[in-house]
Amino acid sequence: MKNVVTILGNIDLTWTDYRINNENVEYFRREIKKSTIYFLDGVVILRKQVLPAKPFKNLQVEKSIKTNFMTLDIETIKLDNDYGKLQPYLICAYNGKDSISSFNNNEADLINTFMDKLLSVIKSGTTLIYAHNLSSFDGIFLLKYLYNYGTVKPLLFNGKLISIKLQIKGETKSKNKTIIFKDSYLLLPQSLRKLCFAFKVATIKTFFPFNLNNINYSGVLPKYEYWTNISPSTYENLRNEFKYKMWNFQIEATKYCLLDCVCLHQVLTKFNELIFDKFKINIHSALTIPGLSMRIYKTLFMPKNKIYQILGKEEFNIRQSYTGGAVDVYKPSNRTTPWISNIKGKYKVLYYYDVNSLYPFVMAKFKMPVGKPIVFEGDIRKVDGSALGIFFCKITCPNNLQHPILQRRIKTSQGIRTIAGLGSWESWITSEEMDNASKFGYTFEIIRGYQFEKENIFKDYIETMYNLRLEFEKEHPMNYIAKLLMNSLYGKFGMKIEMTEIEIFDISTEEGQLEMKEYLDIWNISIQDCVKIDNNKYLLIRNTMYALNYDEELEMFHGLDVNIAIASFITSYSRNHMSYFKNNPNFNLYYSDTDSIVIDAPLPDFMIGKSLGQVKLEHKINKAVFIAPKVYGIN
Numbered sequence: 041m042k043n044v045v046t047i048l049g050n051i052d053l054t055w056t057d058y059r060i061n062n063e064n065v066e067y068f069r070r071e072i073k074k075s076t077i078y079f080l081d082g083v084v085i086l087r088k089q090v091l092p093a094k095p096f097k098n099l100q101v102e103k104s105i106k107t108n109f110m111t112l113d114i115e116t117i118k119l120d121n122d123y124g125k126l127q128p129y130l131i132c133a134y135n136g137k138d139s140i141s142s143f144n145n146n147e148a149d150l151i152n153t154f155m156d157k158l159l160s161v162i163k164s165g166t167t168l169i170y171a172h173n174l175s176s177f178d179g180i181f182l183l184k185y186l187y188n189y190g191t192v193k194p195l196l197f198n199g200k201l202i203s204i205k206l207q208i209k210g211e212t213k214s215k216n217k218t219i220i221f222k223d224s225y226l227l228l229p230q231s232l233r234k235l236c237f238a239f240k241v242a243t244i245k246t247f248f249p250f251n252l253n254n255i256n257y258s259g260v261l262p263k264y265e266y267w268t269n270i271s272p273s274t275y276e277n278l279r280n281e282f283k284y285k286m287w288n289f290q291i292e293a294t295k296y297c298l299l300d301c302v303c304l305h306q307v308l309t310k311f312n313e314l315i316f317d318k319f320k321i322n323i324h325s326a327l328t329i330p331g332l333s334m335r336i337y338k339t340l341f342m343p344k345n346k347i348y349q350i351l352g353k354e355e356f357n358i359r360q361s362y363t364g365g366a367v368d369v370y371k372p373s374n375r376t377t378p379w380i381s382n383i384k385g386k387y388k389v390l391y392y393y394d395v396n397s398l399y400p401f402v403m404a405k406f407k408m409p410v411g412k413p414i415v416f417e418g419d420i421r422k423v424d425g426s427a428l429g430i431f432f433c434k435i436t437c438p439n440n441l442q443h444p445i446l447q448r449r450i451k452t453s454q455g456i457r458t459i460a461g462l463g464s465w466e467s468w469i470t471s472e473e474m475d476n477a478s479k480f481g482y483t484f485e486i487i488r489g490y491q492f493e494k495e496n497i498f499k500d501y502i503e504t505m506y507n508l509r510l511e512f513e514k515e516h517p518m519n520y521i522a523k524l525l526m527n528s529l530y531g532k533f534g535m536k537i538e539m540t541e542i543e544i545f546d547i548s549t550e551e552g553q554l555e556m557k558e559y560l561d562i563w564n565i566s567i568q569d570c571v572k573i574d575n576n577k578y579l580l581i582r583n584t585m586y587a588l589n590y591d592e593e594l595e596m597f598h599g600l601d602v603n604i605a606i607a608s609f610i611t612s613y614s615r616n617h618m619s620y621f622k623n624n625p626n627f628n629l630y631y632s633d634t635d636s637i638v639i640d641a642p643l644p645d646f647m648i649g650k651s652l653g654q655v656k657l658e659h660k661i662n663k664a665v666f667i668a669p670k671v672y673g674i675n
Contacts, residue, residue: 067423078423086418088491093348093412096601099339101320105312109168109324110135111304112221113297114178117253128181129255130293133158133169134301136309141294145255151185159189159208164216168324172232172304174223175201182221183579187544194542195327196581202226202327224308226328228524232303233269239517241306247274248296257289314518318508333529334601341501346410350603351537354413358430358490361468362534362608363447363458365615365634370443373665374630374640388640390630390661393648395617397506398635400526401653402613404502406472409492409605419486428471430605431489436464438481443622443629445615446477473612476619492605502526506652534607537600541582548576556580617653630664638664 047053055072068079078086115130131154132141140161142154171178179194179201186192190209195202201223208217228235233245249266261282264275312323319336326332350358374388395401409428420427437444444460448467466487474484505526512518545556556578560567563582571579614634622629627641638661647655 062423078418084418086416086420086423088414088416088420091354091413091415091490093350095345096338096342096347096349096603098342098344099335101339102316102322102325105316106322106324107136107309107312109170109305109308110162111224111301111308112169112171112178113300113304114171114181115293115297116177117255119253126177130297132294132297132301134298134305135161136305139298139301141298143255143290143294147181148185151182155185155189158219159217162217162219166218166220169219169221170224170304170308171221172223172300173225174203174221175226179204179221179223183542187577192544196542222327224304227323227326227332228307228311229329232300232307235307236303238520239307239310241303241310243299243302243306245303246296246299247278248293252289255289255293258286261287310517311521314521318518329524330528330532333525334532336525337501337529341498341504343410343495343497346495346497347603347606348410348412349601350413350605351600354415354490355537355602355604357432357468358604358608360449361430361470362604362611363449364611365618366447366458366460367633368443368460369631371628371630374661374663387663390638390640390664391642391657392638392659392661393636393643393655394658395635395653395655396650397526397652398614398617399530399610400502400506402617403498403530403610404506404652405496405499406609406613407494407496408498408609409603410495410497411493413605414491415488416491417488420489420491421486424491427491428494429489429491430468430470430608431474431484431486432466432468433474433487434464434466434485435469436483437462441480441623445480445619445622446473446482447615470609470612472609473616476616480619480623490605498529501529502652530607530610532601533603533610535600535602537602543580543582545578545580546576547578552576 041059043057045055045057053072055070058069058071060067060069065080067085070077070079074090076088077084078088110133112131112133114128115132116126116128119125119127127145128147128150129145130141130143131150132139133154138161140154140157142150142157144150144153182204183192183194183201186204186206189206191207193205193207195205203223204221206219206221208219230238236243236245247267247270249262250268251266252262261279264270264272267275308323315321315323315332315336319340321332321336321339323332326335374390375385376388377383377386379385407428409430414429420429420431435446435448437446439462441462444462446469447458447460448465449456449458468489469484474482478484505522508522509519509526512522543559545559546552547556559580566582567580569581571581618632618635618637621632621637621639627639629637629639631638636658642657643655648657650656
């Protein structure tokens, strides 16, 4: 049943042959180095090879909580005579005790005054400064001027500014100072006003007349129409407050801006305390809430040497199987009588259900692809009937299926679209979605693919976050945090490894002009945008990739921790779960999306509840007309 063969002489080559009896069919298997070859009647039916990969690295808990950081806010007015251009006039910052501010309608003077004050108060080392929604106006404004103070390294992802690193140069007193500007909205994606209520901070965000653009105004309280998001009763309270005193734009704007900095500092402080108390991790170690969730997972929950990086050609191929949900309208109305009729319209009662935390549910329940990927050619299911992986197949949908459940991408005149239709096609698909579709009459011819081991790797993480939501009442900030962490981890595994690089060039000298020309000559194909930031300086944005290096001796790739196979399995398990509601003889389906359905009969009681994966009845509908922004179902 087993034979070890060694070639004698100068050639160092050994392999092992096996005879395998599988379901009364006898195979011949040869294992040679990292490859495995299967023969049937002398013909190769399958080739497999273990691919080199680097495991995700487990992290350690942090020893102490970090409390040193600052918050920043920039206020602007809208210039009526310049097509609504935003003009910054005020910058404030706060470190938990003291504040600084700069007020000026000249951009250069505004930022120069602020930076001089900032550099005089920060110490040597690295200073973290958070701005809520840095990736929008605040970050772009800062980029225009920070290059005057040192080396600027912006970090962009998917076209969004994530952070800005400034290494100070120049005077002796500013040496060894680094400032990192971060976007707090990427950690807590809610408005600052809502966060103040959610975290129950001592300072409450106030109101300001943002429609007033005269920064030199001083007089009676501005009229109601100048204020935004303010109730009449709140405005009336302000009128009483300023009944016998002047309202001064500069004074009130500075108070409002500084108060925003204080509110944000208190929110982030409480957020950090809650995270460190539960997980012994500082929020400052992450840039985004998905990044923070991944850090918690790697530190406390991730099994060692189970999850591997998937990069290069393998990442590209497997990503073809990665699609999300879809918005489909099957019956546009629940009216049962003709529209063109004198008879009074009659309607069928509909039930709108939503699945509780669909992605976390499948993460906790099902096994995921782990271990190094094994590439294969041939039909692996002929050798291993339960093989798990991502397969490239010829797929055929049964012609009588009312609601097709498998998605595919097609080219249209409007670009790439995802549809679920009839017919035959070739595509990448997870083994679990393939098996589920087989129950609906789909047939598959496996051509090649990637095989993995399988293990439940998220159960403890998801259950911990879910139990935190049960432990803390809905109004407690920990309930909100646990919900964010529970729903954010999945996306990190499916991250694209494309990144954006920014370079700033000063063309006031011949040397600078030559440097920019050489950069354009080298990277011209990948240049995404060129922004003129003043008369002599240009900001070039280009798409780039992480440096992916292969160490042959260690058999490891060094790159970004992404595993698109896991992300693809999560979404495919979710589509499998939703397939129960399609082509179901117990009811008619009117509408569906990623985790919701509208049907014309109530679901059984055992399916309804608050647990993960159960459904809740959102609406009982008497009359409805369904319109989808994009209809993917094609008959």
